[in-house]
Amino acid sequence: MFSRILVPVDGSDHARKAVAMAADLAQKYGAELVLFHVLLRHQLTDDLRHAAEVEHLPAEGGRDTGHVVPGVPEGRFPADIEWREKGDAPRDVLDAVARYVLDRAAHIARDHGAGNVRSMIADGDPADAILDASDDVGADVIVMGSRGLGALREVFGGSVSHKVGHRATCTVVAVR
Numbered sequence: 001m002f003s004r005i006l007v008p009v010d011g012s013d014h015a016r017k018a019v020a021m022a023a024d025l026a027q028k029y030g031a032e033l034v035l036f037h038v039l040l041r042h043q044l045t046d047d048l049r050h051a052a053e054v055e056h057l058p059a060e061g062g063r064d065t066g067h068v069v070p071g072v073p074e075g076r077f078p079a080d081i082e083w084r085e086k087g088d089a090p091r092d093v094l095d096a097v098a099r100y101v102l103d104r105a106a107h108i109a110r111d112h113g114a115g116n117v118r119s120m121i122a123d124g125d126p127a128d129a130i131l132d133a134s135d136d137v138g139a140d141v142i143v144m145g146s147r148g149l150g151a152l153r154e155v156f157g158g159s160v161s162h163k164v165g166h167r168a169t170c171t172v173v174a175v176r
Helices: 013-030 047-055 066-073 081-086 089-110 127-137 153-156 160-167
Strands: 004-008 032-038 116-123 141-145 171-175
Touching: 004 013, 013 089, 013 141, 032 127, 066 081, 066 089, 089 153, 116 127, 116 160, 127 141, 127 160, 141 160, 153 171, 160 171
Parallel strands: 004 032, 004 141, 032 116, 141 171
Antiparallel strands: none
16 A cells, blocks of 8 residues: 655654654565655754764764754754854754654664665655655555644744645645
C-alpha cells in the first residue's frame, strides 16, 4: 500500500511520535522512510539548545555550537545582520541542529523496525518545503506531528500540519 513515507521532523514530541508510527508502517509495508527537516530559522527550543551545547555539534570553522548557540536570543533562531557582522554563519549552525534532529529521528525509526531510512534537509517555509519534498520523493503518505515547535506562530498563521493536510496530493496523517 505504501512504498515511500515522508516524515517531517523538527525535534518536537509530536514529531518523534510521528517517526515511530511511520517506522511501524514502513516495516509493515517494506516502505522507504524519508525523514525531512526544514531548517529552524525562527525557533530553537531549550531542548535543542541544550543538545547543541552538550553534543558540541560542529559549526563554522570547527567551532562547536555550544559557543555559537548561547548567543542566540531565547526561543529564536534568526539569520539576521548581527550574525553576519560577527562572522558567524547561521546556516552552519542550522545545519548542525538539523543533523542532530535527523540523527535522533533515524535512531527512533530504526528502533521501531524501519530498515530503509534516508534523510533530507531543506530551507524555506515549512509547509511549502514539505509539500515540495513530498512531490520530489513521490511520497504515498506524509506522517507528521499535529503540533511542532512553532506553537505561537500556529495561533496566528495556522499550523503547518493543517496547511499540508489541505494542500497535499497524497494522504496526510497527523499524529498527536
